Amino acid sequence: MADSSTMNEIYHQGADGSLVVLRASGADAFEFLQRMFSCDLRKTTSDRGIRGTLLDGKGRILSVFDLYRGDQDILMVTSGIEVDVLQSRLEAMIILEDVSLSRDQLRIAHIFGEGASTAIHSWGWDVPSEFLAVESGDDGELVFRPRCHPLGFDLIYPASEHDEMLRKVNEISKEATKEQVEKGRILLGVPKSGNEILERTLPPEVGLGDAVAYDKGCYAGQEVLARIRTYGHVNRELRAIKLEANSQDALGKMSEEPKVGDPLFSPEKPEKAAATITSVVRVEDTWSAIISVKYKLLEEGMTLAWDPDSENMLRGSLEPIFCS
Known part of the structure:
Protein backbone atom coordinates (compact mmCIF):
# COMPACT_ATOMS: atom_id res chain seq x y z
CA MET A 1 0.00 0.00 0.00
CA GLY A 189 6.59 -4.72 2.59
CA VAL A 190 10.19 -4.86 1.34
CA PRO A 191 12.72 -6.70 3.57
CA LYS A 192 15.85 -4.80 4.60
CA SER A 193 19.27 -5.87 5.80
CA GLY A 194 19.62 -5.08 9.49
CA ASN A 195 15.89 -5.40 10.12
CA GLU A 196 14.47 -8.47 8.40
CA ILE A 197 17.72 -9.86 6.97
CA LEU A 198 20.11 -10.73 9.79
CA GLU A 199 23.25 -12.87 10.22
CA ARG A 200 21.37 -16.18 10.36
CA THR A 201 18.64 -15.45 7.81
CA LEU A 202 17.89 -17.91 4.98
CA PRO A 203 16.45 -16.66 1.64
CA PRO A 204 13.06 -18.46 1.94
CA GLU A 205 12.50 -16.83 5.34
CA VAL A 206 12.34 -13.35 3.79
CA GLY A 207 10.53 -13.87 0.50
CA LEU A 208 13.66 -14.43 -1.59
CA GLY A 209 12.74 -17.83 -2.96
CA ASP A 210 13.05 -16.45 -6.49
CA ALA A 211 16.72 -15.63 -5.77
CA VAL A 212 17.55 -19.32 -5.29
CA ALA A 213 18.18 -21.79 -8.12
CA TYR A 214 17.87 -25.47 -7.26
CA ASP A 215 18.75 -26.79 -10.70
CA LYS A 216 22.21 -25.40 -11.41
CA GLY A 217 25.76 -26.28 -10.34
CA CYS A 218 27.02 -26.09 -6.78
CA TYR A 219 27.35 -22.88 -4.79
CA ALA A 220 27.79 -22.14 -1.10
CA GLY A 221 24.67 -23.01 0.88
CA GLN A 222 22.97 -24.97 -1.91
CA GLU A 223 22.82 -28.30 -0.07
CA VAL A 224 21.25 -26.74 3.02
CA LEU A 225 18.53 -24.98 1.01
CA ALA A 226 17.88 -28.08 -1.08
CA ARG A 227 17.34 -30.21 2.05
CA ILE A 228 14.95 -27.63 3.49
CA ARG A 229 13.00 -27.52 0.22
CA THR A 230 12.81 -31.30 -0.10
CA TYR A 231 12.31 -32.49 3.46
CA GLY A 232 11.12 -29.60 5.57
CA HIS A 233 10.51 -25.90 5.87
CA VAL A 234 12.09 -22.77 7.31
CA ASN A 235 11.26 -21.86 10.89
CA ARG A 236 9.92 -18.39 10.17
CA GLU A 237 8.45 -16.38 7.31
CA LEU A 238 7.81 -12.68 6.80
CA ARG A 239 4.38 -11.13 6.54
CA ALA A 240 2.96 -7.61 6.59
CA ILE A 241 0.32 -6.42 9.04
CA LYS A 242 -1.62 -3.22 9.81
CA LEU A 243 -2.36 -2.90 13.51
CA GLU A 244 -5.45 -0.97 14.59
CA ALA A 245 -7.07 -0.13 17.92
CA ASN A 246 -10.57 -1.29 18.78
CA SER A 247 -11.77 2.30 19.19
CA GLN A 248 -10.70 5.94 19.23
CA ASP A 249 -11.12 5.91 23.00
CA ALA A 250 -8.64 3.04 23.35
CA LEU A 251 -6.26 4.80 20.97
CA GLY A 252 -6.30 7.93 23.10
CA LYS A 253 -5.33 5.99 26.24
CA MET A 254 -2.21 4.42 24.74
CA SER A 255 0.99 5.27 26.59
CA GLU A 256 3.25 3.12 24.38
CA GLU A 257 3.38 2.22 20.70
CA PRO A 258 4.50 -0.92 18.86
CA LYS A 259 8.25 -1.07 18.27
CA VAL A 260 10.80 -3.35 16.63
CA GLY A 261 11.26 -6.50 18.70
CA ASP A 262 7.77 -6.52 20.19
CA PRO A 263 5.94 -9.87 20.10
CA LEU A 264 2.53 -10.43 18.54
CA PHE A 265 0.09 -13.06 19.74
CA SER A 266 -2.77 -15.06 18.33
CA PRO A 267 -5.96 -14.28 20.32
CA GLU A 268 -6.75 -18.01 20.20
CA LYS A 269 -3.30 -18.97 21.57
CA PRO A 270 -2.21 -16.03 23.75
CA GLU A 271 0.24 -18.08 25.82
CA LYS A 272 2.91 -18.14 23.10
CA ALA A 273 4.19 -15.36 20.82
CA ALA A 274 3.43 -16.11 17.18
CA ALA A 275 5.49 -13.33 15.58
CA THR A 276 8.00 -10.55 16.16
CA ILE A 277 7.93 -7.03 14.73
CA THR A 278 10.99 -6.38 12.54
CA SER A 279 9.97 -2.99 11.08
CA VAL A 280 7.11 -0.66 12.00
CA VAL A 281 5.84 2.81 11.16
CA ARG A 282 2.82 4.78 12.35
CA VAL A 283 0.45 6.09 9.70
CA GLU A 284 -2.22 8.30 11.25
CA ASP A 285 -4.08 6.04 13.72
CA THR A 286 -2.64 2.71 12.55
CA TRP A 287 0.74 0.98 12.61
CA SER A 288 2.03 -0.81 9.52
CA ALA A 289 4.65 -3.44 10.21
CA ILE A 290 6.73 -6.20 8.71
CA ILE A 291 6.78 -9.18 11.05
CA SER A 292 8.57 -12.50 11.32
CA VAL A 293 6.01 -15.25 11.95
CA LYS A 294 6.74 -18.68 13.37
CA TYR A 295 6.05 -21.19 10.63
CA LYS A 296 4.31 -23.72 12.89
CA LEU A 297 1.81 -21.06 13.99
CA LEU A 298 1.39 -19.46 10.57
CA GLU A 299 -2.06 -19.36 9.01
CA GLU A 300 -2.63 -17.09 6.04
CA GLY A 301 -4.94 -14.20 6.92
CA MET A 302 -4.79 -14.99 10.64
CA THR A 303 -5.35 -12.21 13.18
CA LEU A 304 -2.56 -11.24 15.54
CA ALA A 305 -2.60 -8.86 18.47
CA TRP A 306 -0.10 -6.50 20.08
CA ASP A 307 -0.31 -6.13 23.89
CA PRO A 308 -3.35 -8.45 23.98
CA ASP A 309 -3.82 -8.38 27.77
CA SER A 310 -4.36 -4.63 28.06
CA GLU A 311 -6.86 -2.01 26.95
CA ASN A 312 -4.17 -0.80 24.52
CA MET A 313 -4.49 -3.94 22.40
CA LEU A 314 -4.01 -3.53 18.64
CA ARG A 315 -5.12 -6.11 16.08
CA GLY A 316 -4.44 -6.83 12.45
CA SER A 317 -4.54 -9.58 9.83
CA LEU A 318 -1.57 -11.04 8.01
CA GLU A 319 -0.87 -9.92 4.45
CA PRO A 320 1.88 -10.94 1.99
CA ILE A 321 5.11 -8.98 1.84
CA PHE A 322 6.43 -7.63 -1.44
CA CYS A 323 8.15 -10.36 -3.43
CA SER A 324 8.32 -9.47 -7.14
Whole structure:
Protein backbone atom coordinates (compact mmCIF):
# COMPACT_ATOMS: atom_id res chain seq x y z
CA MET A 1 0.00 0.00 0.00
CA ALA A 2 1.45 3.38 -1.01
CA ASP A 3 1.73 6.26 1.42
CA SER A 4 -1.13 8.63 0.55
CA SER A 5 1.00 11.65 1.45
CA THR A 6 3.31 10.93 -1.50
CA MET A 7 0.75 9.78 -4.05
CA ASN A 8 1.03 12.92 -6.18
CA GLU A 9 4.69 13.61 -5.55
CA ILE A 10 7.83 12.30 -7.24
CA TYR A 11 10.94 11.59 -5.18
CA HIS A 12 14.40 10.19 -5.69
CA GLN A 13 17.12 8.55 -3.65
CA GLY A 14 20.55 7.15 -4.42
CA ALA A 15 22.72 10.25 -4.52
CA ASP A 16 23.42 9.60 -0.83
CA GLY A 17 25.16 6.29 -1.58
CA SER A 18 22.32 4.20 -0.18
CA LEU A 19 22.30 2.23 -3.44
CA VAL A 20 25.48 1.04 -5.17
CA VAL A 21 26.25 -0.63 -8.50
CA LEU A 22 29.04 -3.24 -8.37
CA ARG A 23 30.33 -4.07 -11.85
CA ALA A 24 32.02 -7.36 -12.74
CA SER A 25 33.95 -7.67 -15.97
CA GLY A 26 36.48 -10.02 -17.54
CA ALA A 27 36.44 -13.18 -19.62
CA ASP A 28 35.63 -15.39 -16.62
CA ALA A 29 33.11 -13.11 -14.88
CA PHE A 30 29.97 -15.02 -15.88
CA GLU A 31 31.21 -18.50 -14.91
CA PHE A 32 32.81 -17.20 -11.72
CA LEU A 33 29.65 -15.48 -10.48
CA GLN A 34 27.54 -18.45 -11.54
CA ARG A 35 29.53 -20.52 -9.03
CA MET A 36 29.32 -17.88 -6.31
CA PHE A 37 25.65 -16.88 -6.31
CA SER A 38 22.39 -18.61 -5.44
CA CYS A 39 20.66 -17.32 -8.58
CA ASP A 40 21.05 -18.74 -12.09
CA LEU A 41 22.71 -16.12 -14.27
CA ARG A 42 21.49 -17.95 -17.38
CA LYS A 43 17.99 -16.61 -16.61
CA THR A 44 19.07 -13.02 -17.16
CA THR A 45 18.58 -11.37 -20.53
CA SER A 46 19.42 -7.99 -21.99
CA ASP A 47 15.97 -6.74 -20.99
CA ARG A 48 15.32 -8.55 -17.69
CA GLY A 49 17.29 -8.87 -14.46
CA ILE A 50 16.96 -11.29 -11.56
CA ARG A 51 17.35 -11.17 -7.79
CA GLY A 52 20.24 -13.01 -6.18
CA THR A 53 22.04 -13.65 -2.93
CA LEU A 54 25.54 -14.48 -1.79
CA LEU A 55 25.34 -17.14 0.91
CA ASP A 56 27.64 -18.77 3.41
CA GLY A 57 28.08 -22.53 3.68
CA LYS A 58 25.00 -22.86 5.87
CA GLY A 59 22.74 -21.08 3.40
CA ARG A 60 22.64 -17.84 5.38
CA ILE A 61 22.46 -14.52 3.55
CA LEU A 62 25.61 -12.44 3.29
CA SER A 63 24.30 -10.02 0.66
CA VAL A 64 21.17 -9.44 -1.43
CA PHE A 65 21.26 -7.78 -4.84
CA ASP A 66 19.59 -7.34 -8.22
CA LEU A 67 21.68 -8.70 -11.09
CA TYR A 68 21.79 -7.54 -14.71
CA ARG A 69 23.79 -9.00 -17.56
CA GLY A 70 25.31 -6.85 -20.29
CA ASP A 71 27.35 -7.71 -23.35
CA GLN A 72 30.66 -7.24 -21.59
CA ASP A 73 29.83 -7.01 -17.90
CA ILE A 74 27.51 -8.05 -15.09
CA LEU A 75 25.95 -5.49 -12.77
CA MET A 76 24.90 -6.04 -9.16
CA VAL A 77 22.75 -3.39 -7.50
CA THR A 78 22.82 -3.60 -3.73
CA SER A 79 22.62 -1.39 -0.65
CA GLY A 80 25.44 0.76 0.59
CA ILE A 81 25.61 -1.33 3.77
CA GLU A 82 25.97 -4.63 1.89
CA VAL A 83 28.35 -3.77 -0.93
CA ASP A 84 31.53 -4.08 1.16
CA VAL A 85 30.71 -7.66 2.15
CA LEU A 86 29.70 -8.56 -1.40
CA GLN A 87 32.83 -7.14 -3.00
CA SER A 88 35.30 -8.39 -0.40
CA ARG A 89 33.91 -11.94 -0.41
CA LEU A 90 34.03 -12.13 -4.18
CA GLU A 91 37.55 -10.70 -4.38
CA ALA A 92 38.74 -13.23 -1.81
CA MET A 93 37.57 -16.06 -4.10
CA ILE A 94 39.23 -14.76 -7.27
CA ILE A 95 42.44 -16.78 -7.78
CA LEU A 96 43.38 -17.24 -11.42
CA GLU A 97 40.10 -16.12 -12.97
CA ASP A 98 40.00 -13.11 -15.28
CA VAL A 99 37.50 -11.12 -13.20
CA SER A 100 37.59 -7.46 -12.16
CA LEU A 101 35.22 -5.76 -9.72
CA SER A 102 34.55 -2.03 -9.61
CA ARG A 103 32.00 0.23 -7.97
CA ASP A 104 33.20 3.60 -9.22
CA GLN A 105 32.18 3.38 -12.89
CA LEU A 106 28.39 3.48 -12.53
CA ARG A 107 25.93 5.39 -10.36
CA ILE A 108 22.26 4.85 -9.59
CA ALA A 109 19.26 7.02 -8.79
CA HIS A 110 15.94 5.59 -7.65
CA ILE A 111 12.91 7.61 -8.80
CA PHE A 112 9.51 6.86 -7.31
CA GLY A 113 6.02 8.24 -6.90
CA GLU A 114 2.64 8.23 -8.61
CA GLY A 115 3.85 10.53 -11.40
CA ALA A 116 7.24 8.86 -11.91
CA SER A 117 6.27 6.98 -15.09
CA THR A 118 4.96 10.12 -16.81
CA ALA A 119 7.95 12.21 -15.80
CA ILE A 120 10.47 9.62 -16.98
CA HIS A 121 8.56 9.11 -20.22
CA SER A 122 8.92 12.84 -20.87
CA TRP A 123 12.66 12.24 -21.18
CA GLY A 124 12.00 9.93 -24.11
CA TRP A 125 12.17 6.60 -22.28
CA ASP A 126 9.97 3.62 -22.99
CA VAL A 127 9.05 3.02 -19.36
CA PRO A 128 9.17 -0.65 -18.25
CA SER A 129 6.27 -2.01 -16.21
CA GLU A 130 7.35 -5.53 -15.17
CA PHE A 131 9.56 -6.32 -12.20
CA LEU A 132 13.27 -5.94 -13.07
CA ALA A 133 12.43 -5.26 -16.73
CA VAL A 134 15.19 -3.16 -18.34
CA GLU A 135 15.05 -0.46 -20.99
CA SER A 136 18.30 0.81 -22.49
CA GLY A 137 18.71 4.42 -23.57
CA ASP A 138 21.26 7.10 -24.26
CA ASP A 139 21.40 8.00 -20.57
CA GLY A 140 21.92 4.44 -19.30
CA GLU A 141 19.60 1.66 -18.14
CA LEU A 142 16.10 2.12 -16.68
CA VAL A 143 14.68 -0.67 -14.51
CA PHE A 144 11.21 -1.09 -13.02
CA ARG A 145 12.14 -1.79 -9.42
CA PRO A 146 9.74 -0.84 -6.59
CA ARG A 147 11.65 -0.18 -3.38
CA CYS A 148 9.51 2.20 -1.33
CA HIS A 149 6.53 2.87 -3.64
CA PRO A 150 4.62 0.64 -6.10
CA LEU A 151 5.92 2.85 -8.93
CA GLY A 152 9.70 2.87 -8.53
CA PHE A 153 12.50 2.93 -11.09
CA ASP A 154 16.25 2.45 -10.87
CA LEU A 155 18.21 4.61 -13.31
CA ILE A 156 21.77 3.29 -13.81
CA TYR A 157 24.16 5.63 -15.59
CA PRO A 158 27.92 6.32 -16.06
CA ALA A 159 29.60 7.98 -13.10
CA SER A 160 31.07 10.53 -15.50
CA GLU A 161 27.52 11.80 -16.15
CA HIS A 162 26.55 12.05 -12.49
CA ASP A 163 26.30 15.84 -12.18
CA GLU A 164 24.22 16.20 -15.35
CA MET A 165 22.00 13.24 -14.48
CA LEU A 166 21.42 14.50 -10.96
CA ARG A 167 20.42 17.87 -12.39
CA LYS A 168 17.83 16.19 -14.63
CA VAL A 169 16.52 14.04 -11.79
CA ASN A 170 16.17 17.10 -9.55
CA GLU A 171 14.10 18.82 -12.23
CA ILE A 172 11.35 16.20 -12.00
CA SER A 173 11.58 15.04 -8.39
CA LYS A 174 12.45 15.94 -4.82
CA GLU A 175 15.17 14.21 -2.85
CA ALA A 176 13.49 11.81 -0.45
CA THR A 177 14.38 11.88 3.22
CA LYS A 178 15.54 8.69 4.95
CA GLU A 179 12.27 8.75 6.89
CA GLN A 180 10.20 8.84 3.69
CA VAL A 181 12.17 5.97 2.16
CA GLU A 182 11.87 3.85 5.30
CA LYS A 183 8.16 4.55 5.68
CA GLY A 184 7.53 3.64 2.06
CA ARG A 185 9.61 0.48 2.34
CA ILE A 186 7.60 -0.77 5.29
CA LEU A 187 4.26 0.08 3.66
CA LEU A 188 5.33 -1.78 0.52
CA GLY A 189 6.59 -4.72 2.59
CA VAL A 190 10.19 -4.86 1.34
CA PRO A 191 12.72 -6.70 3.57
CA LYS A 192 15.85 -4.80 4.60
CA SER A 193 19.27 -5.87 5.80
CA GLY A 194 19.62 -5.08 9.49
CA ASN A 195 15.89 -5.40 10.12
CA GLU A 196 14.47 -8.47 8.40
CA ILE A 197 17.72 -9.86 6.97
CA LEU A 198 20.11 -10.73 9.79
CA GLU A 199 23.25 -12.87 10.22
CA ARG A 200 21.37 -16.18 10.36
CA THR A 201 18.64 -15.45 7.81
CA LEU A 202 17.89 -17.91 4.98
CA PRO A 203 16.45 -16.66 1.64
CA PRO A 204 13.06 -18.46 1.94
CA GLU A 205 12.50 -16.83 5.34
CA VAL A 206 12.34 -13.35 3.79
CA GLY A 207 10.53 -13.87 0.50
CA LEU A 208 13.66 -14.43 -1.59
CA GLY A 209 12.74 -17.83 -2.96
CA ASP A 210 13.05 -16.45 -6.49
CA ALA A 211 16.72 -15.63 -5.77
CA VAL A 212 17.55 -19.32 -5.29
CA ALA A 213 18.18 -21.79 -8.12
CA TYR A 214 17.87 -25.47 -7.26
CA ASP A 215 18.75 -26.79 -10.70
CA LYS A 216 22.21 -25.40 -11.41
CA GLY A 217 25.76 -26.28 -10.34
CA CYS A 218 27.02 -26.09 -6.78
CA TYR A 219 27.35 -22.88 -4.79
CA ALA A 220 27.79 -22.14 -1.10
CA GLY A 221 24.67 -23.01 0.88
CA GLN A 222 22.97 -24.97 -1.91
CA GLU A 223 22.82 -28.30 -0.07
CA VAL A 224 21.25 -26.74 3.02
CA LEU A 225 18.53 -24.98 1.01
CA ALA A 226 17.88 -28.08 -1.08
CA ARG A 227 17.34 -30.21 2.05
CA ILE A 228 14.95 -27.63 3.49
CA ARG A 229 13.00 -27.52 0.22
CA THR A 230 12.81 -31.30 -0.10
CA TYR A 231 12.31 -32.49 3.46
CA GLY A 232 11.12 -29.60 5.57
CA HIS A 233 10.51 -25.90 5.87
CA VAL A 234 12.09 -22.77 7.31
CA ASN A 235 11.26 -21.86 10.89
CA ARG A 236 9.92 -18.39 10.17
CA GLU A 237 8.45 -16.38 7.31
CA LEU A 238 7.81 -12.68 6.80
CA ARG A 239 4.38 -11.13 6.54
CA ALA A 240 2.96 -7.61 6.59
CA ILE A 241 0.32 -6.42 9.04
CA LYS A 242 -1.62 -3.22 9.81
CA LEU A 243 -2.36 -2.90 13.51
CA GLU A 244 -5.45 -0.97 14.59
CA ALA A 245 -7.07 -0.13 17.92
CA ASN A 246 -10.57 -1.29 18.78
CA SER A 247 -11.77 2.30 19.19
CA GLN A 248 -10.70 5.94 19.23
CA ASP A 249 -11.12 5.91 23.00
CA ALA A 250 -8.64 3.04 23.35
CA LEU A 251 -6.26 4.80 20.97
CA GLY A 252 -6.30 7.93 23.10
CA LYS A 253 -5.33 5.99 26.24
CA MET A 254 -2.21 4.42 24.74
CA SER A 255 0.99 5.27 26.59
CA GLU A 256 3.25 3.12 24.38
CA GLU A 257 3.38 2.22 20.70
CA PRO A 258 4.50 -0.92 18.86
CA LYS A 259 8.25 -1.07 18.27
CA VAL A 260 10.80 -3.35 16.63
CA GLY A 261 11.26 -6.50 18.70
CA ASP A 262 7.77 -6.52 20.19
CA PRO A 263 5.94 -9.87 20.10
CA LEU A 264 2.53 -10.43 18.54
CA PHE A 265 0.09 -13.06 19.74
CA SER A 266 -2.77 -15.06 18.33
CA PRO A 267 -5.96 -14.28 20.32
CA GLU A 268 -6.75 -18.01 20.20
CA LYS A 269 -3.30 -18.97 21.57
CA PRO A 270 -2.21 -16.03 23.75
CA GLU A 271 0.24 -18.08 25.82
CA LYS A 272 2.91 -18.14 23.10
CA ALA A 273 4.19 -15.36 20.82
CA ALA A 274 3.43 -16.11 17.18
CA ALA A 275 5.49 -13.33 15.58
CA THR A 276 8.00 -10.55 16.16
CA ILE A 277 7.93 -7.03 14.73
CA THR A 278 10.99 -6.38 12.54
CA SER A 279 9.97 -2.99 11.08
CA VAL A 280 7.11 -0.66 12.00
CA VAL A 281 5.84 2.81 11.16
CA ARG A 282 2.82 4.78 12.35
CA VAL A 283 0.45 6.09 9.70
CA GLU A 284 -2.22 8.30 11.25
CA ASP A 285 -4.08 6.04 13.72
CA THR A 286 -2.64 2.71 12.55
CA TRP A 287 0.74 0.98 12.61
CA SER A 288 2.03 -0.81 9.52
CA ALA A 289 4.65 -3.44 10.21
CA ILE A 290 6.73 -6.20 8.71
CA ILE A 291 6.78 -9.18 11.05
CA SER A 292 8.57 -12.50 11.32
CA VAL A 293 6.01 -15.25 11.95
CA LYS A 294 6.74 -18.68 13.37
CA TYR A 295 6.05 -21.19 10.63
CA LYS A 296 4.31 -23.72 12.89
CA LEU A 297 1.81 -21.06 13.99
CA LEU A 298 1.39 -19.46 10.57
CA GLU A 299 -2.06 -19.36 9.01
CA GLU A 300 -2.63 -17.09 6.04
CA GLY A 301 -4.94 -14.20 6.92
CA MET A 302 -4.79 -14.99 10.64
CA THR A 303 -5.35 -12.21 13.18
CA LEU A 304 -2.56 -11.24 15.54
CA ALA A 305 -2.60 -8.86 18.47
CA TRP A 306 -0.10 -6.50 20.08
CA ASP A 307 -0.31 -6.13 23.89
CA PRO A 308 -3.35 -8.45 23.98
CA ASP A 309 -3.82 -8.38 27.77
CA SER A 310 -4.36 -4.63 28.06
CA GLU A 311 -6.86 -2.01 26.95
CA ASN A 312 -4.17 -0.80 24.52
CA MET A 313 -4.49 -3.94 22.40
CA LEU A 314 -4.01 -3.53 18.64
CA ARG A 315 -5.12 -6.11 16.08
CA GLY A 316 -4.44 -6.83 12.45
CA SER A 317 -4.54 -9.58 9.83
CA LEU A 318 -1.57 -11.04 8.01
CA GLU A 319 -0.87 -9.92 4.45
CA PRO A 320 1.88 -10.94 1.99
CA ILE A 321 5.11 -8.98 1.84
CA PHE A 322 6.43 -7.63 -1.44
CA CYS A 323 8.15 -10.36 -3.43
CA SER A 324 8.32 -9.47 -7.14
